[in-house]
Amino acid sequence: MSMNKSDSDHLLVATGISKSFGRVEALAPLNMTISQGERVALAGPSGSGKTTLLYLLAGIIQPDAGELLLAGQNLARQRPGKEKAGLVGLIHQQYDLVPHLPVLHNVLAGRLGQWSLFRSMISLVWPQDRQVAEEALAQMGIADKIHERTSHLSGGEQQRVAIARLMVQGSRVILADEPVSSLDPVRADDMLEILTALAGGSGRALVASIHSPRLMRKHFTRVIGLREGHLEFDIPAAEVTDRVFERLYDLDQSEAAVWGGGN
């Protein structure tokens, strides 16, 4: 394939990726392309496959079929390491920090893909790259929590720790699974601004699952709608009217019967 301008803009190209768990088709074969500078919202009711898609993009689970290219490389099947960590980073629905470790080490875990094994080991005793972690925590406004045991932090603070870890990791594509589901509206806006800033700049992109059309229009450039593992729409955020949104989420009875029978 020739590398024209638009090809190199593509950070992430998925061709026919699909995933089933036993008999449940979590994601039907899906094509999508995410270019640098894009902020993509994933929408869809519970069980529609949003988390599955994000995990596939993050390389945490492998697709049953199809191909996934990250910055032109097929890294999806590679072992974890520096390259992949530098390309995609994921912030989870439950922030998934190690509760027993001090905040500092949870943030520095973002470096584990880059550090040598030896460095990873001694960092537990003499923290390495400490300044990077301090700066990230300061940006998140929780610099004073650096030595606190992570389980002692509030949910909102833990989310900030998880984002600080993502900052330290420095990946180009930021994936976020329901980053605002437990936040009040004001904090939700703050959080999305932080993520937008993190995924801003050249060569970067953001993909996040979101349930509010207001937040989609305000913070995202594009919206992908999923239902029962199938792509429903892939449209610019400005086109997400409440009607489009309701149709994605509110199945009336006859439609539900069709979808249920289709499985």
Place this chain on the structure above:
Amino acid sequence: MGGRELKLLESRRLLTLLLAGVFLWSLSTVDWRGPIIHTGGLAAFLDFLASLFPPELSPGFLGLALSASWQTLAYAVAGITLAVLIGFPLGVIASGSVSGSIRTGLGLAVAVRLILAAMRSIHELVWAVLFVAAFGLSSLTVILALALPYSGILGRIYGELFNQVPEGPLRALRASGASPFRVLLYGRLPMALPDMLGYTFYRLECAIRSAAIMSFVGIRGLGYEIQLSLHDLLFDQVWTLLLFMVGMVVLVDMWSSRVRRSLVS
């Protein structure tokens, strides 16, 4: 799915019935004709109880009890320390969580689990008999005899604890580019550590007990003194020694909860 669950339920019921049957059968093997409690023994037992008031408290004997306790405790601590050193790496391998290739990791894990099972299936006294033959009545004999079965126990438990930690944080570490060994260092180990420590301390209590009964193969210590005093029917001395034994276990228990508390805060 439903069918399989039903089958499982049925086989579980079958197993319960089978076990109940075995229990009933085992009752029939007991000889119920004679008295279950030996009547002459009762008087001896009451005699033994009475000598608790008071136990032997002469300074000379307390000194002896203290040094015997110290010796037993030292054996137990040394044995458990060695068991931790052996059991930890074996537990890591047994958990099957740190190999790059799943195939070799699983093969190794099965092999190590077999070794661990072999180590703990042989009682510490049996190991002691073997080691006495090799090294004589030395400290090395006791420490090795304790360390081997306890490595088997600790290794197995450590391996299980490594695998029982929540998956979410591990997944997040992998997503940050961490290799399996780094996931162990930053995820499995810190999350499993409180339970590992608690369990190791509990096993230290057991090891004190085990170190004491090493007297059966002629090793000095608290058990040895108990045996001597029992032999001479000096029950007040036996009581003193037993109280020291209990005291040691209580001390270890207190130490354990202090360590764990400091870990949490």
